[in-house]
Amino acid sequence: MDTAQALKDLATAAQLTASATAVLSQTDLTAGHAAYFALLTEHLGQQQSRTQLHAAHALRRTGAHKLDQASFQAITDAGTNPTLEQIEATHGHTIAGRTHFKSARGLMHDWLDIPRSTAGDRLVQADCLIGRIDEAGQQLDPWLPELAATFTDPTVDPRLVAATASKLHSARKDLGEGKAGRDKLRQLQAKSVAFLNAEPKSARKHINDLVAEVKSGKRPLKALLECIGIFKRGTRQGLVEYVLRVLPSHAAFIEAFFAKVDNPATVAGNRERLKDAEAHFTGEPGSDWDDEETMPDWAKGGNRSGPDDEDPDDSPAADDPDEDPGSDDPDDDPDSEDPDDAPADSSDSQTPEPAAPWEEMKPERRRLIGLMALLMTNRTTDSQPEPGFGSAQVSIVMNWEKMQRQAQDFAVTSSGIPLSPGEARAALCTAGIYPLVLNGASLPLDLGRTQRLFSKAQGRAIRAAYRGCSYPGCSMPAERCELDHLDPWEKGGLTDIASADLNCPIHHIGRHCGLFRTVKIAGHRPLVLLSTELDPEQKLRVNTYFMTPNEALDAEAMAQQLTIGWRAGALALEFAEA
Incomplete structure (x- = not known):
């Protein structure tokens, strides 16, 4: 032609x-x-x-x-x-x-x-x-x-x-x-x-x-310490901007704190209490002010606008109704409502509609409120835990063989942040260490048929080992995922590490609905087999999202080898029952 x-x-x-x-x-x-x-x-x-x-x-x-x-x-x-x-x-x-x-x-x-x-x-x-x-x-x-x-x-x-x-x-x-x-x-x-x-x-x-x-590159710790800190950039559009530069070990705690605040099931992430916390330091009316005794002096007796006087165009959802592009997962806030669907404001309404769940707020704003609550709220030992006060628990996975070879990436946090040898040594000295057996018999963490639910120790071990949802490409961190019995308990399944996987709520339900299959192979973490319409090649897959690049390459190579062995009939595997 x-x-x-x-x-x-x-x-x-x-x-x-x-x-x-x-x-x-x-x-x-x-x-x-x-x-x-x-x-x-x-x-x-x-x-x-x-x-x-x-x-x-x-x-x-x-x-x-x-x-x-x-x-x-x-x-x-x-x-x-x-x-x-x-x-x-x-x-x-x-x-x-x-x-x-x-x-x-x-x-x-x-x-x-x-x-x-x-x-x-x-x-x-x-x-x-x-x-x-x-x-x-x-x-x-x-x-x-x-x-x-x-x-x-x-x-x-x-x-x-x-x-x-x-x-x-x-x-x-x-x-x-x-x-x-x-x-x-x-x-x-x-x-x-x-x-x-x-x-x-x-x-x-x-x-x-x-x-x-x-x-x-390989910058020395002294050079890194010279660059860390909180830097004020100035005021732009009525907001004061700061730049935060931290070591990876610091970032691990910040990410763990954010995971607590993002999780509505925790005290730190309680949506309504976070909403009240924002009212305390922004001056916007909160639910606590409905009681005259808890109302500040400047608000008592004043012309205070109530729910019926609020302009719907000033609501957080109306300000930016779209999902924030920086969110980790598009399904992070499934209960959010479109502000265009909200009922019109009516002055003659006798019983206002209950407030929608506080899920339309951007994750960035939610995390800032949790941090401000952590900085501004007085906390005593006998007081009720306040929003934002989540104990930031960081799991550090150390590879013994890499540590023996003095490799630089032998220590990785559960969120996939690699730590330098110095930071790993500091963590060993200052952190509470939990002995987690991630390979081998795992007998100390197996409960068999003695109880239905996984224990805290088991949950800690599984989350540290798998770091996030098992579905390939899913970015839901371990703290927001659910422990999943691969062998149904009601059919004689065991509450053991080898019979457990980690899935976010969406993919947990998806697995039980048969949208994809989980594969169990002795001596390996559970793998995923997608349906033929999504993966015509039918390859065994592992989610590498929370791994370092080197870990991800090793995991992908392992999955490829297992796929070859499975197709050749040289590998015994078992499909978890949906």
Whole structure:
């Protein structure tokens, strides 16, 4: 096929896409056709992103920014519905004199109306994945050859590959020069490709962690201590901004504290009490002020607005009704309500509607309120626990073999934060140590048929070992997950470590509904087998979201080996009963 016919096909494809979209967006679809519409559109978007990079590369490779005015006029005349004759007339002619555009990036921005930053990103990604162009206009090999091969794989999302290329390119100055730098780049590529092929849902997180490790380097503790602290940035839009920089060991406690505040089942995360706590230090009326005796002097006898006087547009939910993009899981607040569905305010209403659960608040604001309650509320030994006062319990998992080899990543918190050897030694000296047996017979933590529910010690061990939900790609931390009997208790199952898994409430129910299957293999943690419509390859999977990059690579390799053994009939496994 010649290039003219290919361009004609591309124009026809654009017309067909527009025509199909017009029909599908204005016609009542069945649920199945809507899902198929979304699937085909997503595949089209993936192909489109790959085409955009090739187009950017072609612009620079051919020097299209040097086309003369007549050439651009011919392209404009051809439009988006050209004939083959019109396409033939657009071959174009480049000149050495002054032209409209200085570079391919300028052409993309000024002629195609592509944002300058987006144009730059596409050209960088083309350098990494398709090929570089030297000063003489000759094409060179791509900067990331292993990733470039993955970019051509139709089974891998090219958008994720392109984002990975940009991430690795940002670390080019931190890799060093010479053979050592080239070796680091090859290792980064190999690990990134492994993540992209194994579990795309967690790949972005692990690749970001890999690049962060490269950029941070091995800085001495003294240098780190010089940079930690709370820094005031000033006042912006009526808010005072601070920047908090902490050691990983500090971050582990902060994350554990946030996990307590985010969990509505804990005292620290009690939604109504947190709401009252915010009222105490913001001055907004709270439920405690309904009692005249607990009302501050300035509020007594004043014109205090009640629920009926409140402007619905000033509610937290109406201020930002959408789910915050920084939330860990889109299902974190399943009970939140759309403010547009709230009943209209009525002054003659005798019995106001009960307040909706305090779940529409952003996690960031909720955590700040818990922290402020921790700082501002007086606490005595005989008082009731206040909101925010959750004992931040951090589990540290230490790998004995890595510690013997003096590896840097032998200690990892239950939230996946690696600790330096010094921080791990400090934790051993200051923390309350619980002896947890994560491998071996696990007899001290097995209860057999003596009781139905898992003990606190068992729960601590399981959460420390698995760190989060078992479903691949799920970001729900262990503190928000439920202990799951893999062998039904009512059918003779045991309350033992080997018969337990960790699932968030959504995937716990999903497993019992048969939406996916949990696989038990002696000597290994439980694995997950997705349904055939989600995973036609039927691979055994493990959720690596809360693991460090090295741990994730080891876990993915283990899952792949087990999958090969299972398909070859050389591995005995058991499916947990739903």
